[in-house]
Every structure is written in structure tokens, then in C-alpha cells.
Amino acid sequence: MAEIVIENLYKSFDTKDGTVEALKNVNLSIESGDIYGIIGMSGAGKSTLVRCINFLEVPTKGRVLINGKSLGDYTSRELRKQREDIGMIFQHFNLLMQKNVLENVCFPLYIQGKSKKDAKKRAKELLDIVGLGDRTGAFPAQLSGGQKQRVAIARALASDPKILLCDEATSALDPQTTSSILALLKDINERFNITIVIITHQMSVVREICSHVAIVKGGEVAEQGTVEEIFTHPKTAVARELLKNDVGDGEEKNRKTTSGKELIQSGEKIRIVFSENSAFEPVIANLILNFNEPVNILKADTKNVRGVAKGEMILEFAPDCTKNKEMKQYLLDRGLDLEEVNENVD
Numbered sequence: 001m002a003e004i005v006i007e008n009l010y011k012s013f014d015t016k017d018g019t020v021e022a023l024k025n026v027n028l029s030i031e032s033g034d035i036y037g038i039i040g041m042s043g044a045g046k047s048t049l050v051r052c053i054n055f056l057e058v059p060t061k062g063r064v065l066i067n068g069k070s071l072g073d074y075t076s077r078e079l080r081k082q083r084e085d086i087g088m089i090f091q092h093f094n095l096l097m098q099k100n101v102l103e104n105v106c107f108p109l110y111i112q113g114k115s116k117k118d119a120k121k122r123a124k125e126l127l128d129i130v131g132l133g134d135r136t137g138a139f140p141a142q143l144s145g146g147q148k149q150r151v152a153i154a155r156a157l158a159s160d161p162k163i164l165l166c167d168e169a170t171s172a173l174d175p176q177t178t179s180s181i182l183a184l185l186k187d188i189n190e191r192f193n194i195t196i197v198i199i200t201h202q203m204s205v206v207r208e209i210c211s212h213v214a215i216v217k218g219g220e221v222a223e224q225g226t227v228e229e230i231f232t233h234p235k236t237a238v239a240r241e242l243l244k245n246d247v248g249d250g251e252e253k254n255r256k257t258t259s260g261k262e263l264i265q266s267g268e269k270i271r272i273v274f275s276e277n278s279a280f281e282p283v284i285a286n287l288i289l290n291f292n293e294p295v296n297i298l299k300a301d302t303k304n305v306r307g308v309a310k311g312e313m314i315l316e317f318a319p320d321c322t323k324n325k326e327m328k329q330y331l332l333d334r335g336l337d338l339e340e341v342n343e344n345v346d
């Protein structure tokens with residue numbers, strides 16, 4: 001049984017300009033231990049969806065089940081108890097600015113009824129986990145954005161949650177700090193088996209740590225699946241658009257040259273799709289070395305998804321090449337999908 005199940009979920013808001021349908025018939029299953037990305041453009045409904053997971057927003061219709069129990073069936077007291085299992089972090093950290101780092105993390109522990117001594121001991125442990133054990137006396141204003149988010153993560157872990165919801169938690173951070181926070185989230189996921197749901201508008205965040213992803217558009221789930229599936233075979237225009245906006249970092253991307261284009265004219269063209277286990281071994285370089293035939297890379301859009309090459313590349317064989325068949329077999333043997341390309345490639 002999935003840990004989080006969202007069933008036929010609708011959420012609408014009544015405003016003075018009419019009703020806004022923020023979510024329409026959303027269905028999702030999130031397994032325990034997943035790092036699940038929910039991605040979409042601004043206004044797609046991501047924040048509303050994540051706030052429905054802990055009933056900060058009560059759905060208009062449909063159900064949210066945590067470990068098989070519907071949150072709608074809980075009394076408000078039971079719901080408060082259930083929420084202790086669900087931590088949350090936000091884009092703007094939401095720290096208490098007048099309190100130091102240690103007191104920020106102690107705060108939820110006091111609410112749980114812990115003594116001052118026990119709360120401080122636990123808060124120190126949590127700050128060690130997020131790498132801020134030496135900054136307990138600092139105030140939020142004295143910390144960088146990444147450090148503030150680490151405090152927020154320590155505070156969210158104070159109730160020993162089983163689920164951590166992250167609403168654009170890295171959107172205010174530079175790319176390097178984003179990577180370090182994502183690495184921390186992955187570490188927490190693995191060490192404590194905490195299921196993580198990440199709301200983001202950046203495909204790079206999904207690519208870096210998520211196992212599964214749902215793409216939300218206009219309040220509906222346009223597409224969902226494993227990150228590998230979506231990167232390899234995006235089915236919808238919105239998925240392709242989000243992937244296009246993700247700046248690839250694959251080594252292959254840098255190998256696209258116009259000089260190569262001039263070198264070979266109008267040979268057979270094939271599209272190769274990196275999926276499954278095509279690691280970042282230099283497949284194309286090895287192909288050329290093996291067959292001693294030039295190959296033109298007309299287009300490359302590969303990305304490193306958790307160490308595995310994903311995406312596609314369009315190759316052109318030399319017009320006088322006689323080894324096309326064997327070369328294609330070589331690529332197939334390395335787990336790549338091949339398709340013929342008949343159209344022009346820009």
C-alpha cells in the first residue's frame with residue numbers, strides 16, 4: 001500500500017471574481033521512501049496540492065489517505081497528531097527572526113511538551129545532522145540562505161516525521177547551495193527513510209534527486225512516472241517544455257559542432273534515445289574508435305539523471321559508410337533505443 005494516496009482530488013477557491021479551480025481530479029500514489037517531485041509552471045496548482053497532503057488546505061472533493069487512513073475522517077485532534085508525522089519546509093524558511101538557531105529548533109519541541117533540557121539536547125542533535133552544530137547561537141539574519149534552510153530542515157525533523165513536504169525549498173537559493181540542500185534532503189531520505197515530496201518549477205531539481213515525478217498543469221496531472229521515464233519518453237507538451245528549459249549538463253551536449261556538420265553531408269540519420277542503463281561512458285567516441293568511421297552529431301540533448309544518461313541524440317553516418325548496420329547494432333547492444341530520422345535536423 002502506498003504511503004500517500006491522493007484520490008480524485010478537487011480544490012476550488014471562491015474569490016470575489018468567481019471560483020478558481022486550483023485542482024481538478026488529481027490522483028497520485030507516493031510510496032514510502034520515495035523522493036517524489038511535483039513540478040509545473042507558476043499557478044499550476046503545486047502549492048495547493050502539497051498543502052492538501054497535510055490538510056492545510058481541505059479538499060473540496062476527493063480524499064487524501066496516509067497509510068490507508070483518510071485525513072477527512074480524522075477529528076481535529078487526530079489531525080493535529082497526524083500532522084506531527086508530516087514536516088514541511090518553505091521557500092522563505094519561515095524562521096523566528098528574534099530567536100537564535102537553537103531556539104528556532106527547540107520551539108516545536110517545547111510545543112510537543114519536551115523539557116527545556118531535553119529540547120536543547122535534541123535540537124543540538126538535529127543541528128548536527130544538518131551540519132550547523134557550530135552555529136547554535138547565531139540569529140537567522142546572520143546566516144546565508146542555505147544555512148537558514150538547514151535550520152528549517154532541522155526544525156521540520158523535530159517531530160520525527162515520516163514525510164517531509166518541501167514547497168519550493170530551493171527556489172531562493174543559488175545553484176551550488178541548491179545542490180547542497182538537495183544532497184542533505186537525499187541524505188535524510190536515506191538515513192531516516194523519510195518520504196520526501198518536493199514542489200518545484202525546476203526540472204534540474206527533479207533530475208538531481210527525485211525518483212518519481214508528477215507534472216501539473218492547469219490544476220491537473222498531465223503526466224506522471226519515474227524520473228527516468230519522463231526524461232526518456234516525455235509524452236506531453238508540458239513535459240517537453242519543462243525538459244527544454246532544463247539546461248543539460250551531459251558531456252555529449254558539448255560535442256555538437258558545426259564543423260562536423262560541414263564534414264559529412266546527407267548520410268543516414270538516426271535518433272538514439274538514452275534510457276535504462278546507458279551510463280555516461282563515451283558511447284559515441286567508442287563507436288567511432290571501434291568502426292573507424294566518422295559520425296556527425298547533429299543534435300544532442302542529454303542530461304545526467306542521477307549518474308545515468310537520459311535524453312536523445314541525432315547522429316548522421318557518412319554517406320559512403322558501409323558499416324551502418326553493424327554500428328546501429330553496436331548502439332542497440334549498449335541499451336540505446338534507435339529510430340530512423342527522415343526530417344531535417346536544425
Ligand SMILES: Nc1ncnc2c1ncn2[C@@H]1O[C@H](COP(=O)(O)OP(=O)(O)OP(=O)(O)O)[C@@H](O)[C@H]1O
Binds near residue numbers: 020021046
Ligand atoms: N487561497 C486562495 N484563494 C484564491 N485562489 C487561490 C488561493 N490559493 C491558490 N489560488 C489559486 O489557485 C491556483 C493555483 O495556485 P498554486 O499557488 O497552488 O499554484 P503553484 O503552482 O504553486 O504556483 P506558484 O509556483 O506560482 O506558487 C492559482 O490560480 C492561484 O491563484
